[in-house]
Amino acid sequence: MDGNYKFPQIAVKDIASKAVEFLADQSWTGVEGFAVHGPEELTYHEIASQLSELTGKTIRFQQVSGEDYIKTLLEKHHTSEAFANALTDMLTAIGNGLHDTELKTETSLKPTTIKEWMNENLVPELK
Incomplete structure (x- = not known):
């Protein structure tokens, strides 16, 4: 994915919060997807x-080819070939504007910024 492409960032806890809403709502029926969006759209360069x-460390985004990404998933992370291909296809679709078609609404927007998520989950592991 192009490091300059802006797309919505969503925290796992915000996705889980939406799932809990549906699980707790006994009046809800059906099978459908629901969009959830973080409060901002960022590029990978901005996240880095x-x-x-x-x-306090220099971190940068490095774009790699789809082939190299699949190779890394297979060799270093021991994923299945099907998973590696599916994840690569998904990231390609996102980079081609998959999320650009989703309408952001008051109910789809969630509060956690990427910076808050990094402070809570990632930074403690990197220090």
Whole structure:
């Protein structure tokens, strides 16, 4: 994915919060997807910059080819070939504007910024 492409960032806890709403709502029925969006759209370069600021370390985004990404997933992370291909296809679709078609609404927007998420989850592991 192009490091300059802006797309919505969403924290796992915000996705989980939406799931809990549906699980707790006994009146809800059906099968459908629901959009959830973080409060901001960022590029991978902007995320790397924020992480650099939070950790005091130089962190940069490095774009790799789809083939190299699949190779890394297979060899270093021991994923299945099907998973590696599916994840690569998903990231390609996102980079091609998949999320650009989703309408952001009051109910789809969630509060956690990427910086808050990094402070809570990632920064403690990197220091």
